[in-house]
Amino acid sequence: MPDDRRAIAGAGQAIGRGACAGAREGCGQGVTATIRRAVPDDVAVLVELGTSTFVETFGHLYSAADLQAFLGESHSPDAYAKTLANPDYALWIAERDGNAIGYAQAGPCGLPHADVRHGDGELKRLYLRQSEQNGGVGRALMDAAMQWLERDGPRPLWISVWSENHGAQRFYARHGFEFAGEYEFPVGEQRDREFMFRRLPRDA
Template sequence: MATTPDSVTIRRATPADAAALAELGAATFTETFGHLYPPEDLQTFLAKSHSPEWWSGALADHNRAVWVIDHESGRKIGFIVVGKCKLPVQNLEPDAGEVQQLYVLAEFHNLRLGTRLMEAGLEWLASQRRSPLYIGVWSENYGAQRFYGRYGFNKVGEYGFPVGKTVDHEFILKR
């Protein structure tokens, strides 16, 4: 069955989605970045950052919003998390927002689903008067850097992002 714009629904996630988002978050992070880490570092990170408990907290946080893509098959295939900026930005503006996570399962890439999620997230950030906006992106994720560049994000800093004992070199982008 081919995936078309009519075969998916993008909606605001609810607390009932926490377990499915934990599974989807772990799957998308692993397929995108899992090859970069020793297995124990990856498992430590996933247990902390993609547990049902973490997702329950994120979904209950009034400073965050999460959208999920439901495929007609019943699978959840992508998501975006946006909210108050939590990146290590010097002199961070009090109303700064952040695109915290944006992932779509690889088999559904090139269907403009990331664009649809990004537009939903940016619309919510604007409705919350979050400005300026930031994104943290792995220094070697050139595709993501190009994608965010199309939305006017430019590199303004760098930081270390821990995945277990491994620390990734990340860029901070700002719009």
């Protein structure tokens, strides 16, 4: 898997909770971070980052049992190792001063929507530490994932977002995504209302 490391100065869930966990109104702009493609040796980093950002952002919504069940399934070392080994998926880690501060994950769309077609892509996760919100990192991760998803040309892209994460919804709307439907997202025994957003190719 190529390294694909580059420095970006705030340009311009299946497998996990909807995208933009820990990301609010703009996902920020203006501060340089290093965005690199994740590799198999990053499993431990991704487990810590995915677990801590999910708990930081959503942990208060769930019982301890539901939270542990979800984290054990979706943010386990085995889950990340399998994703990293699958060439249809890609993950990126954002770092500053050698510390992991956020990550993104993209791959084939797995959302339960009647209009999803083979070949559609999905931004599956966009996670940031709360201390890094509004600093440009979310936008940089988003750009890296979108470029990879459209590496073979434009195609329909999808994102799912928790219904109460209004800041993330505004962020994606500014990137051309439009509301397309909703479904129930399981976290242990709890079911959350999740919104699906889609961006069609400009010539569609």
